[in-house]
Amino acid sequence: MxxxxxxxxxxxxxNLLSGARLALAxxxxxxxxxxxxxxxxxxxxxxxxxxxxxxRFRATSWVGGLLDAVADKAFVAAALGTRVVEGHLxxxxxxxxxxRDAAVLVAATYGALAGHWRAxxxxxxxxxxRLTTALLFPLFVAWxxxxxxxxxxxxxxxxxxxxxxLAALDYGARFVRxxxxxxxxxxxxxxx
Numbered sequence: 001m002x003x004x005x006x007x008x009x010x011x012x013x014x015n016l017l018s019g020a021r022l023a024l025a026x027x028x029x030x031x032x033x034x035x036x037x038x039x040x041x042x043x044x045x046x047x048x049x050x051x052x053x054x055x056r057f058r059a060t061s062w063v064g065g066l067l068d069a070v071a072d073k074a075f076v077a078a079a080l081g082t083r084v085v086e087g088h089l090x091x092x093x094x095x096x097x098x099x100r101d102a103a104v105l106v107a108a109t110y111g112a113l114a115g116h117w118r119a120x121x122x123x124x125x126x127x128x129x130r131l132t133t134a135l136l137f138p139l140f141v142a143w144x145x146x147x148x149x150x151x152x153x154x155x156x157x158x159x160x161x162x163x164x165x166l167a168a169l170d171y172g173a174r175f176v177r178x179x180x181x182x183x184x185x186x187x188x189x190x191x192x
Contacts, residue, residue, distance in 0.1 A: 006013035010060045018064070018071040025074035029082045037145035043075050044137055072133070073101055079140045088143070097139075097160055099185050100167035107175040126174070128167035135160035145159075 022041050049081055050068055054060045080097060084087035094100070139156040142149055 010053070010057045011061075013084045014059055014191040015064050015067055017046040017053070018067040021046045021050075022067070022074050025071065028075070029076040029085070033144075037141065038142055040079070040137075042138055047072065054067040059064055076101070076136060079144075083143060086117065089191055091100040091158070095159070097136065097157075097164055099161075100164045100171065103168035103175075107171065111175075126163040126170055128163050128170050130168050132160060132163040 024039055024043055024046075028036065031039055047068075050064075055065060076098065080089065080094045084091060084094050135156060139153070139160050142152050142156055146152065
């Protein structure tokens with residue numbers, strides 16, 4: 001059965017949820033330690049709800065997808081930055097966890113500056129990218145909600161760091177193949 005057509009106001013709900021998550025990312029470092037697990041729960045719930053509402057009510061848009069991605073990245077940056085500033089994580093460790101995002105940022109920047117935006121726009125989510133996202137949330141929950149579970153922290157960190165690194169390599173290779181397709185005059189959306 002098809003989803004109902006959105007009424008005017010429902011189009012705004014996913015973007016409002018993403019915007020709230022973005023605002024929460026801005027205040028996360030300043031929250032008391034006891035409030036941070038609740039902020040994580042709220043961010044996770046808003047991420048699930050904005051995607052579900054957007055798909056269910058066909059309230060998706062390119063701008064909404066971009067806002068969702070920016071909110072996600074901002075929250076990851078806030079959670080990781082807080083760990084680094086408080087001395088619980090090194091910059092190198094944080095770098096491993098954001099390798100995927102750094103690769104995508106480099107590709108987007110290059111694509112925009114060199115006029116090869118088409119090669120970047122056809123980079124859908126991939127297995128290791130989704131796995132990285134799926135691993136980061138439990139890692140953050142463990143760090144902020146179970147501070148004494150250091151063994152669990154290490155296992156989740158290693159899994160998320162490996163996944164992020166593999167995602168960075170995968171996205172980088174896909175972007176290069178997309179650039180080659182654009183240079184040949186092919187459609188980059190068919191690049192595997």
